Amino acid sequence: MNDRLENLAKRLGTDAANRLDVEATARKVVERLREQPVRRIAWVQQAWLRIAAALVIMVGGAVAIRQNVVGSRGAHPAHLVADDLTDLSTDELRDVLTTFDELISTDSVAVPEGSTDLHELDAQQLRAVLRSLEG
Amino acid sequence: MANPLPRTDAAPDAELIAAWRTGDEQAAAELVGRHARALARFLAGAGAPDSDVDDLVQETFIRAFRSVDRFRGQCRFRTWLLTIGGNVLKDFGRRAARRKVLPLDETVGDVTGDPHEHAEAREAEAMLAAGLQQLPRLQREVFLLRAQQGLEYEEIAAALATTPGAARVHYHHAVRRLKEIVK
Numbered sequence A: 001m002n003d004r005l006e007n008l009a010k011r012l013g014t015d016a017a018n019r020l021d022v023e024a025t026a027r028k029v030v031e032r033l034r035e036q037p038v039r040r041i042a043w044v045q046q047a048w049l050r051i052a053a054a055l056v057i058m059v060g061g062a063v064a065i066r067q068n069v070v071g072s073r074g075a076h077p078a079h080l081v082a083d084d085l086t087d088l089s090t091d092e093l094r095d096v097l098t099t100f101d102e103l104i105s106t107d108s109v110a111v112p113e114g115s116t117d118l119h120e121l122d123a124q125q126l127r128a129v130l131r132s133l134e135g
Numbered sequence B: 001m002a003n004p005l006p007r008t009d010a011a012p013d014a015e016l017i018a019a020w021r022t023g024d025e026q027a028a029a030e031l032v033g034r035h036a037r038a039l040a041r042f043l044a045g046a047g048a049p050d051s052d053v054d055d056l057v058q059e060t061f062i063r064a065f066r067s068v069d070r071f072r073g074q075c076r077f078r079t080w081l082l083t084i085g086g087n088v089l090k091d092f093g094r095r096a097a098r099r100k101v102l103p104l105d106e107t108v109g110d111v112t113g114d115p116h117e118h119a120e121a122r123e124a125e126a127m128l129a130a131g132l133q134q135l136p137r138l139q140r141e142v143f144l145l146r147a148q149q150g151l152e153y154e155e156i157a158a159a160l161a162t163t164p165g166a167a168r169v170h171y172h173h174a175v176r177r178l179k180e181i182v183k
Helices: A002-011 A014-019 A022-035 A037-074 A081-087 A090-103 A123-134 B013-021 B025-045 B050-066 B077-099 B115-133 B137-148 B153-159 B164-181
Strands: none
Touching: A002 B115, A002 B137, A002 B164, A014 B025, A014 B050, A022 B025, A022 B050, A090 A123, B013 B025, B013 B077, B025 B050, B025 B077, B025 B137, B050 B077, B077 B137, B077 B153, B115 B137, B115 B164, B137 B153, B137 B164, B153 B164
16 A cells, blocks of 8 residues: 555656646746846845844843943942941930921921921930921 | 856756755756656645645745755755645635635546556545545645655654654544545
8 A cells, every 4th residue: 555655655746846847947038037136145145234233132131231230339328327327415405407498388298296496306216206307 | 147056967956956056947947847746746736726735836946946045954855846836825725715616527538448447446536535524634634745755754743844743643633534424
């Protein structure tokens, strides 16, 4: 059965192959290749354009990443003013708050419950108020 | 166009391919002459309508010559050409499906010899052709490359980017299914 199948397979398409005018086919193929050489050039140009676009994206991306990295290295780290408050005395803290009091609405300041006057607050409470001003 | 290099008739395909790469049209024409009939048989066996075989052969050669830089001698030029033919036929099938044109495969060839024997042979071939259409593409192509074109599994595997073992399995699956159809 395998032999029969293979014999059949060998005959398959023989008629179509015999009908083919090989010389004419070769002539037509050469003519078509001659008539349409632009497509090959166009393909090459497209390929170069794609490569150029990919290079631009890669270089642009690299520059952007580099700038981000350098930028983040050069930037000052976040600094909280409240961290410097530990060295201040009660009077100095009060002066700072008085200055702030003139600038900022008291509604946004978390004044400890029961206190209405900054002079009544001790150093710890004053620090807490200053920290709350920093948000 | 480059001037064609003097060649003997026995110039190997590799030499003709190298000549075509430099623009030698005569080399291209010679490659067509060498492989067009085998390609036509393969295409017809794989289901190309007889009336379209010529166009499909041309299209296959055009594609092959335009992408010849991708041919690195991994298999013979003819085998590589046949796999391109398979792709061309697949694209043709898609276009035909979109146009909803039914292939006219029942073209009558020249009837010579005993009409009865001829009819029987025709019938068996038609059954095989119909059976091949029921196979997955890879099985069909492996079967044709092996049974019709007489290629070794190593050669088929190199052309279809698979292993000789896998090519052998595809062939046996194809044969088993075709035996059920062509009894």
